[in-house]
Amino acid sequence: MWEWWQKNRPLFLGGVLLLVALLWYSVSLRQQEETNFIESVVLRLTGPVQVGFDNMILGVASTWGHYLYLVDTADENRTLSEENRTLRAVLTQSDEVRLENKRLRLLLDFKETQDIDTLPARVIAEDASSWFRTVMIDKGQEHGVTEGMPVVVAEGVVGRVVRSSPRFSRILLVTDASSAVASLLQDNRARGVCRGQGEQLVFDFVLRQEEVKVGDRVVTSGMGGVFPKGLVVGSVGSVERQEFGLFQAIEVIPSVDFSHLEEVLVLLRGPQ
Amino acid sequence: MNRTLIYFALAGIAIILQTVLLPLVLTGDYKPDLLLILVVYLGLHEGPWRGGSLVYLMGWFYDGVAGAFPGLHGFVLLGIFLAVRAIVTRVNTESSPLLLLLVLAGTILDSFLTAFALDFFSHAARIWPQMAWHLPVQLLLNFIAALILLRITVWLQRTFMPRKKLPGLRKLDSRYES
Numbered sequence: 001m002w003e004w005w006q007k008n009r010p011l012f013l014g015g016v017l018l019l020v021a022l023l024w025y026s027v028s029l030r031q032q033e034e035t036n037f038i039e040s041v042v043l044r045l046t047g048p049v050q051v052g053f054d055n056m057i058l059g060v061a062s063t064w065g066h067y068l069y070l071v072d073t074a075d076e077n078r079t080l081s082e083e084n085r086t087l088r089a090v091l092t093q094s095d096e097v098r099l100e101n102k103r104l105r106l107l108l109d110f111k112e113t114q115d116i117d118t119l120p121a122r123v124i125a126e127d128a129s130s131w132f133r134t135v136m137i138d139k140g141q142e143h144g145v146t147e148g149m150p151v152v153v154a155e156g157v158v159g160r161v162v163r164s165s166p167r168f169s170r171i172l173l174v175t176d177a178s179s180a181v182a183s184l185l186q187d188n189r190a191r192g193v194c195r196g197q198g199e200q201l202v203f204d205f206v207l208r209q210e211e212v213k214v215g216d217r218v219v220t221s222g223m224g225g226v227f228p229k230g231l232v233v234g235s236v237g238s239v240e241r242q243e244f245g246l247f248q249a250i251e252v253i254p255s256v257d258f259s260h261l262e263e264v265l266v267l268l269r270g271p272q
Numbered sequence: 273m274n275r276t277l278i279y280f281a282l283a284g285i286a287i288i289l290q291t292v293l294l295p296l297v298l299t300g301d302y303k304p305d306l307l308l309i310l311v312v313y314l315g316l317h318e319g320p321w322r323g324g325s326l327v328y329l330m331g332w333f334y335d336g337v338a339g340a341f342p343g344l345h346g347f348v349l350l351g352i353f354l355a356v357r358a359i360v361t362r363v364n365t366e367s368s369p370l371l372l373l374l375v376l377a378g379t380i381l382d383s384f385l386t387a388f389a390l391d392f393f394s395h396a397a398r399i400w401p402q403m404a405w406h407l408p409v410q411l412l413l414n415f416i417a418a419l420i421l422l423r424i425t426v427w428l429q430r431t432f433m434p435r436k437k438l439p440g441l442r443k444l445d446s447r448y449e450s
Contacts, residue, residue: 010320014354017324021350025343026393032342042336046287053292125291129338129345130302130410131386131403136291136337162340172340178396198301198402259300 033147035163043140047168050125051138106154107265116228117268119143121151123261124168133176133196134159135261140167148226150267156232156255157181157220158264169266173258174233175199182224183233185210186217194218194233194252201234203250210248212239218252228267276326282310283330287337302409304417307334308382311349312374315356316365327353341394348385352378368422375418379411 005012028036035043107120121137139145141164151158151171159179163170172179179196183203190210194201203218216236222229232255240249286306294303307330314323331346338345356374363370387400 011358014320014358018347018351018354021328021343021347022389022393025341025347025389028343029341029394032340032394036342038332039336039342042333046284046291046337049284049288050292053288057292057296125337126295126303127301127338128287128290128303128307128334129305130406130413131383131399132339133301134338134340163336170337170340176340177390177399177402178340178394198406 033162035147035165039163040165043136043163043165043168043170047124047136047138047140047165050136054122054124103263107263109154118265119145119268121145121169121264121266123264133173133179133198133258134162134170135173136168136170137264137266138168139266140164140169142166144268145169145266150227150231151264152231152267153256153261153264155257156234157227158256158258158261160226161266171264174201175254175258180224181227181233182221183218184221185212185236186219188212188216191221191223192250197251200237201252201254203236203252204247206248206250208241208246208248212236212248212250214239276322279310279314279326280330283307283333286310287334291337298413302406302413304413305379305382305410306417306421307349308352308378308414309375309418309421311352312356312371312378315353316360316371316374320354320357323357324350324353341390341396344386344389347389348382351385352381355381371422372415372418375414376411379414380407383407383410 104120119139121139121143123135124138125136127134137145137151145161145164147161147164149161151160157174159171159173159176161169162172173196174181174194175196175198177196177198181194182191183194184191185206188211190206190212192203192206194203206212214236218233218235220227220229220231220233234252234254234256237251237253239251242249289306290303311327311330314327317323318326328346328350331349332343334345334349335342356378383400383403387403390396390399
């Protein structure tokens with residue numbers, strides 16, 4: 001018996017450790033909606049570094065786009081004068097400013113249509129893992145951001161705040177597998193729940209007798225208690241109605257391009 | 273203590289790379305899991321208690337920047353670490369192909385444990401179909417990242433610390449491999 005124990009002890013202890021870790025994870029899920037101490041520390045520690053790197057990257061991209069690229073162009077086109085190069089630099093820069101202006105104007109227009117307070121924020125980092133869809137923003141509790149607040153852009157719903165520290169917060173995107181948004185079809189008002197599927201969403205619990213067409217717009221229903229009613233979630237990409245079963249299988253293409261998320265708006269007050 | 277700090281610094285660098293720098297150069301939502309590579313390395317060269325507690329703590333830190341499930345990565349990374357520890361006495365821990373192979377196996381185990389923990393314990397939608405779809409790309413990315421890191425580490429050791437012994441990297445240099 002002693003020999004058996006000596007031989008299998010590492011395996012047994014390893015199993016016990018793994019089980020303890022699993023139990024702790026299971027218990028922690030009960031406090032999933034709140035930011036725990038370690039997560040708060042990580043946000044505080046990594047946030048400033050991520051902001052620093054983000055700014056540095058913006059700086060390098062700007063230098064490359066507005067100066068180095070033009071030096072290369074000048075090398076390739078020796079006939080171009082210094083004045084031309086400078087003008088191109090200004091033009092490129094103004095293009096970038098114009099595009100940024102356009103994005104911000106869209107956000108501003110959207111902000112004015114909302115009857116609730118909003119807070120603009122910049123996306124500074126993505127999720128560290130390939131399996132999840134979250135982003136980090138440069139606003140936190142000091143700016144009034146708390147867990148559960150909805151986050152949007154002019155095109156539609158982005159997600160909700162799941163973790164917040166004094167100066168930084170993390171947003172769970174609607175495309176994440178653990179995200180669910182109470183939604184409805186804008187045309188026929190059929191209700192359901194939009195769940196994340198990575199790049200797309202699935203619209204669950206729409207009864208099979210409901211008439212759903214590809215291209216139909218899906219908006220938030222306001223029923224979930226997180227998102228205000230009427231925000232655009234996306235449009236129907238495909239509909240599959242099987243012979244049997246209560247519900248239809250509907251795929252939704254998000255209205256927001258999550259690969260180019262730069263500025264977002266946090267809705268500071270929940271739905272009225 | 274110094275080694276512990278170095279491991280945490282490496283984990284910090286991995287997190288910054290995965291959250292800020294790599295998304296700029298890699299399209300889609302794919303990124304190599306550098307922390308997983310570090311955990312496999314720790315499994316090969318650190319003892320069960322010291323390495324296990326380090327890995328578990330790293331998992332909790334990882335939760336601060338990945339997903340929304342506290343304790344998930346602690347469980348997953350500890351599972352990978354213990355799996356590597358279970359075979360460590362039967363293999364040549366200083367073989368570079370083994371490290372690459374274990375990174376691949378670790379990636380599969382990572383997705384399996386994550387899917388298990390999410391599908392059985394949380395309210396998340398079924399994540400395993402997504403994971404199965406993304407797994408081949410993730411395997412390729414992790415393999416390439418491990419290969420590059422191995423080359424860089426060996427080169428750094430040879431250039432800057434030729435007399436210094438790095439655990440597990442003494443013989444990874446091709447000059448010592450038969």
